[in-house]
Amino acid sequence: xxxxxxxxxxxxxxxxxxxxNNHGYTKKLRQNGTIPGFSASFIKKIIDxxxxxxxxxxxxxxxxxxxxxxxxxxxxxQSDFSVYEEIHEAIIFEEDWNLAQEKRSKNNYKRxxxxxxxxxxxxxxxxxxxxxxxxxxxxxxxxx
Numbered sequence: 001x002x003x004x005x006x007x008x009x010x011x012x013x014x015x016x017x018x019x020x021n022n023h024g025y026t027k028k029l030r031q032n033g034t035i036p037g038f039s040a041s042f043i044k045k046i047i048d049x050x051x052x053x054x055x056x057x058x059x060x061x062x063x064x065x066x067x068x069x070x071x072x073x074x075x076x077x078q079s080d081f082s083v084y085e086e087i088h089e090a091i092i093f094e095e096d097w098n099l100a101q102e103k104r105s106k107n108n109y110k111r112x113x114x115x116x117x118x119x120x121x122x123x124x125x126x127x128x129x130x131x132x133x134x135x136x137x138x139x140x141x142x143x144x
Contacts, residue, residue: 001025002046003092007099012107013040013047047104053097054090 005016017038029036050057066072121138129136 002043003052003096003100006043006047007096007103013043017043044104047100050097051088052091053094054088055085056088 001020002016005011005019006013009015011019017040020038020043025038026036027038027042035042046052061075061077063073064076066074124137125135127136128134
């Protein structure tokens with residue numbers, strides 16, 4: 001259902017998540033059980049996972065030591081990893097997975113943060129809150 005909605009409609013990741021939540025679909029609650037509905041990040045992980053087309057990805061994540069610490073590590077996503085074929089039965093066709101990846105790459109871009117000199121807040125950090133003493137900052141609401 002997730003791949004079908006994503007590929008064959010104009011819905012994006014958020015649209016697919018909203019559709020599933022609004023039409024009574026549920027997912028299995030995991031260990032913490034805090035999010036019963038579908039989130040956009042959950043849908044994104046499903047669409048990007050080659051397991052659904054019957055392949056296994058090895059080396060997608062790597063544990064690295066945090067700089068400046070002794071024993072702390074964090075997981076880093078890798079852009080180059082190996083994919084092994086036909087380990088288990090596929091849930092979707094490989095062509096559908098590739099179509100989803102094309103749509104993801106077409107829609108996947110980061111918007112640049114534009115520094116608008118008209119809305120520069122020159123007193124940010126200089127003005128202090130009279131109650132707590134923390135620095136105040138300006139914010140722009142673009143909702144209209």
